[in-house]
Amino acid sequence: MTVTTLTHAQTWVDACPADALLRERGAAVLLPDGTQAALFRLFDGSLYAVGNIDPFTGAAVMSRGIVGDRGGEPTVASPMLKQVFSLRTGACLDAQGVRLPTYTVRERDTRIEIAARPDGEVT
Template structure:
């Protein structure tokens, strides 16, 4: 383990995931988004891709500051799953949230899992404070 890996692991131990059950996986439509509300009133956009993969990113468009990302157009760029903002059409990676059209902007990305047919979205929360890290 390198020093940077050790520091990262040490840093991650200070956080724990807070999971929110948001919907049944059967209620999602492939290729379409759903707006969901997480802990601490954080808004997320949840996407079920035609491949069956689930992704969750912040629902607030970082350019227009509107809660619209769940209404964005899904697709891919070079095999990377993406969502385009319905406002000004900037394209964001669903993997890491970066804007593929403007490197200065990004969406927060959340962990997603399915438990007993229900979709859960996880946010990192500090073990020492009640703050959430997206």
């Protein structure tokens, strides 16, 4: 795992080669603090990352979830109990007040990088 600090505010983790992330499939990424993120590339090429831990079961399975769409909102359904989460916000669309952390993702050259900390978390 390569970790690069590009600014004092953001540390990026080299997740995988861009061509290794299949569309509509997830990949688990181990972050420097030991947490996991679930990384997705959709059919339109957009990239999303949410926490990999299913908040209802505690299992590290969100990267194995079913990617879909609910009313134009890109989603992932947990493979365990099938709750659906927004890939944009991490909010559970089936249970209020439950959410997955979200991570900023970018494609740089031939690599995909993910922020080492969840969105909104101060380092």
